Amino acid sequence: MRHAFSVRIGPVGFRVGSDWRAPIAQLADLYAGYPAPQDGVPDFTVRLFAARPWRRVVRPSVMIGGDYVLPEAAPLPLAQGLLAAEMGMNLQMALGQRRYLLLHASAVERDGRALLMTGQSGAGKSTLAALLSRRGWRLMGDEFALLDPATGLVHAFPRLVSLKNQAIGVVERAAPEARFGPLLAGTPKGDIRHLVPDAAAVAAMDRPARPALLLFPSFGFDPAERVVPPSEAFVRLTQASTNYVALGERGFDALTGLVQAIPARAIDYPDTDSAIAQVEAAWAAS
Amino acid sequence: MTLYRACRVETLAIAWLDDFTVVYHRPSGITHLLTAPAPEILAALGEAGMTLPDLHARLAASFELGDADGGGLPARIAELVAAGLVEPV
Numbered sequence: 001m002r003h004a005f006s007v008r009i010g011p012v013g014f015r016v017g018s019d020w021r022a023p024i025a026q027l028a029d030l031y032a033g034y035p036a037p038q039d040g041v042p043d044f045t046v047r048l049f050a051a052r053p054w055r056r057v058v059r060p061s062v063m064i065g066g067d068y069v070l071p072e073a074a075p076l077p078l079a080q081g082l083l084a085a086e087m088g089m090n091l092q093m094a095l096g097q098r099r100y101l102l103l104h105a106s107a108v109e110r111d112g113r114a115l116l117m118t119g120q121s122g123a124g125k126s127t128l129a130a131l132l133s134r135r136g137w138r139l140m141g142d143e144f145a146l147l148d149p150a151t152g153l154v155h156a157f158p159r160l161v162s163l164k165n166q167a168i169g170v171v172e173r174a175a176p177e178a179r180f181g182p183l184l185a186g187t188p189k190g191d192i193r194h195l196v197p198d199a200a201a202v203a204a205m206d207r208p209a210r211p212a213l214l215l216f217p218s219f220g221f222d223p224a225e226r227v228v229p230p231s232e233a234f235v236r237l238t239q240a241s242t243n244y245v246a247l248g249e250r251g252f253d254a255l256t257g258l259v260q261a262i263p264a265r266a267i268d269y270p271d272t273d274s275a276i277a278q279v280e281a282a283w284a285a286s
Numbered sequence: 287m288t289l290y291r292a293c294r295v296e297t298l299a300i301a302w303l304d305d306f307t308v309v310y311h312r313p314s315g316i317t318h319l320l321t322a323p324a325p326e327i328l329a330a331l332g333e334a335g336m337t338l339p340d341l342h343a344r345l346a347a348s349f350e351l352g353d354a355d356g357g358g359l360p361a362r363i364a365e366l367v368a369a370g371l372v373e374p375v
Contacts, residue, residue: 231306235319245315249299252310252317256301 001047006036010146010157010205011100012093013037016085018048019056023081030082030160030181030194033202044068044096046088051075064088068095080184083192086160093144093157094242100146100155101247101254104240107140107154108132109204113212114154115283116145118240121189124219127167128275130195134175135276139201140209149247149254152261153208158201160194168193170272213286214264217275221268225278228264262286289375290363291335292328298371314370323349327362328371335375338363 001017003024008014014037018024037043047065050056061075062084068091076084093102105118106129115137117125126142133139140156147154160181163171168191172180181194214233228236237255238244244251265282269275299310307325309318320328323345330336330344342359366372 229304231303231308231319234303234306234308238317248315249310249312252299252301252308256303256308259303260301 001049005031006040006042007031007034008037009034009089009159010141010155012044012097012157013042014044014046014089014092015042016046016048016088018081018085019050020048020060020062020078020081022078023048023062023085026082026181027085030179030196033199044089044092046085046092048081048084048088064091066092068092074188076187080187082181082194083184083187086162086194089159090143097146097243098246100148101251102241102243103145103147103237104143104242105145106142107145107156107209108137109140109156109209110137110283112209114140114145114209115213115215115279116154116211117215117217117279118237119217122164122219124167124217124269124272124275126161126163127170127272128217128279130161130163130167130171131174131272131276132279133198133201134178138204139197140205147211147254147258148208149250151208152210152254152257154211155208156201156205158197158205160196163193163195165190171195174272211258211262213283214259214262215279215282216264216266217279218266218268219275220270222270223274223278224268225282226266228266230259230264233259233264287337287339289335289337290331290341290367290372291333291375292331293371293373294333309371311370316369318369318371324362324366327359327366331372 003021004017005024005027006015045066048062051063060078062081063075064073064084066088105116106125108115108129119125129142139158141158142161144157145154146157179196184192263286267278297312301308307320
């Protein structure tokens with residue numbers, strides 16, 4: 001392809017090729033502090049391409065391709081090319097990752113122990129991970145936690161943090177010194193702005209952590225907390241994993257081992273200040 | 287009369303999570319969440335197998351099952367057969 005960028009995020013190498021320069025330039029800028037794939041060989045390839053040759057220039061729209069594709073995926077306008085690249089990279093992980101059990105969860109680390117936060121879109125897992133990373137926690141990732149079935153350790157995947165709608169302003173105010181990507185307005189997921197993980201998160205991304213606590217946050221409720229029994233945590237995590245079935249018995253062993261080893265709590269929170277306090281309290285009790 | 291037997295134990299990986307028994311069925315790659323009396327049914331049937339009335343008699347000592355024809359046992363057995371965890375012989 002005309003333009004290309006390669007990067008390693010945690011243990012996973014990507015190569016993104018594009019018919020256009022702009023998304024590649026944005027990736028190169030935002031991922032400037034990241035290394036290249038191990039030995040120069042990417043694990044996954046993403047292609048951003050024009051559906052027809054003239055669509056490179058006339059009302060350019062970006063199709064997402066790669067080793068794994070969703071046939072019904074709609075193209076995005078070129079102004080959202082960065083989002084297309086991130087979606088393509090996520091898609092490769094979701095459909096192609098076989099080494100790790102992929103949990104749709106954010107992860108932060110303190111003292112070598114990992115806090116995992118999972119929930120549906122809008123639950124606040126990216127926002128909370130971003131805020132905690134400004135309060136002495138190491139950001140391991142906002143989208144996928146990589147559970148190694150062989151060791152039970154969680155590996156970091158600190159891609160750009162995808163902030164949506166109200167979360168953009170919340171994190172901008174909490175971290176005015178942080179680097180952000182361009183505001184992508186009116187995407188299929190609403191407004192999106194990417195936060196660049198801080199240098200410490202990138203520098204430590206090869207250091208896995210032992211899971212210590214699993215939280216299921218829910219935004220928009222009065223403060224509440226309850227213990228989540230292992231069976232419920234197991235079911236919710238199978239639903240939050242894109243490759244549990246594909247991993248077969250390795251996935252079963254990894255997930256049953258995880259929910260038996262660490263406590264799980266559901267926390268409802270009305271605002272982020274309350275959430276941070278609840279998370280710290282749950283952590284202190286774990 | 288139909289004899290029912292549990293699938294061979296080496297085809298299963300089992301974890302016990304609070305009130306649930308989580309079973310990974312290796313031949314199908316499917317994970318099943320079982321609650322009482324399903325794990326007890328599998329344990330009682332074993333690989334040798336038994337008929338429904340014999341199973342009912344075995345379990346009735348420990349569980350409220352209703353009578354063998356109208357109670358829940360035939361339905362539970364049918365579910366386990368459909369899941370591949372029990373086979374009629």
